[in-house]
Amino acid sequence: MNTSHQIALDLGNVTHFDSGSVGTLVAVCASARKVGGDIKFANLGNHTKEVLQITKFLTVFEIFGKTEDAIASFKGSTATR
Numbered sequence: 289m290n291t292s293h294q295i296a297l298d299l300g301n302v303t304h305f306d307s308g309s310v311g312t313l314v315a316v317c318a319s320a321r322k323v324g325g326d327i328k329f330a331n332l333g334n335h336t337k338e339v340l341q342i343t344k345f346l347t348v349f350e351i352f353g354k355t356e357d358a359i360a361s362f363k364g365s366t367a368t369r
């Protein structure tokens with residue numbers, strides 16, 4: 289079985305995002321990293337970016353403008369952030 293622990297989440301359609309959401313993302317990222325994986329985020333709306341900035345997590349997570357760029361970054365491509 290071929291299993292990947294690399295996840296790119298497109299958050300473009302997120303309508304509600306708060307500190308609880310940030311906590312959930314931190315827990316999911318920690319779980320992925322425990323098994324050698326990673327999670328990258330793409331297409332964040334203004335509110336989502338603002339919450340991540342206020343909670344000081346904007347620089348902790350890898351964030352990309354496009355989902356394709358987040359996916360390409362797993363392959364070692366030079367994706368534009």
